[in-house]
Amino acid sequence: MTGPAAPAVPPGRLGDSWWQLLVAVYPAVVFGQISFLGHEAGHRQLFRSRRANDVAGLEGILLLAHFAGYLTAVIVLLSPLRAAAFVAVQQGLLGVYLGCAFAPNHKGMLVLGEQDSWASSAARC
Numbered sequence: 299m300t301g302p303a304a305p306a307v308p309p310g311r312l313g314d315s316w317w318q319l320l321v322a323v324y325p326a327v328v329f330g331q332i333s334f335l336g337h338e339a340g341h342r343q344l345f346r347s348r349r350a351n352d353v354a355g356l357e358g359i360l361l362l363a364h365f366a367g368y369l370t371a372v373i374v375l376l377s378p379l380r381a382a383a384f385v386a387v388q389q390g391l392l393g394v395y396l397g398c399a400f401a402p403n404h405k406g407m408l409v410l411g412e413q414d415s416w417a418s419s420a421a422r423c
Contacts, residue, residue: 314377322384325368326391333396 312318338344342351372381 314375314380316380316383318376318380318384319387322388323391326388326395329388329392330395330399333392334399337400 312321335344339351342348345351369385372384375381376384
């Protein structure tokens with residue numbers, strides 16, 4: 299893997315060491331960026347058609363596959379204690395990152411009903 303999708307240090311090269319906790323920062327940021335796309339899909343703001351947005355928002359199977367692959371990689375590469383620490387650091391950083399990004403932007407935001415559309419609510423703001 300090359301480019302922004304590849305970590306600077308592949309987790310496999312570090313082996314079962316505490317340095318893996320530094321690698322946990324990378325997936326926290328990448329998963330945060332992917333969450334932004336999921337957020338936009340949830341607000342149906344990715345595509346013009348409602349159907350395309352609904353298809354983009356159906357990510358349950360992808361999330362399950364991601365979760366299984368992520369945990370498998372962590373368990374295979376690290377000892378149980380380091381694996382738990384890695385997941386705790388990564389999930390903690392992801393939570394802080396998403397909290398800093400989403401919370402300030404949603405204070406005072408309108409709550410839409412089923413009959414409302416995004417375009418009509420934007421016109422009211």
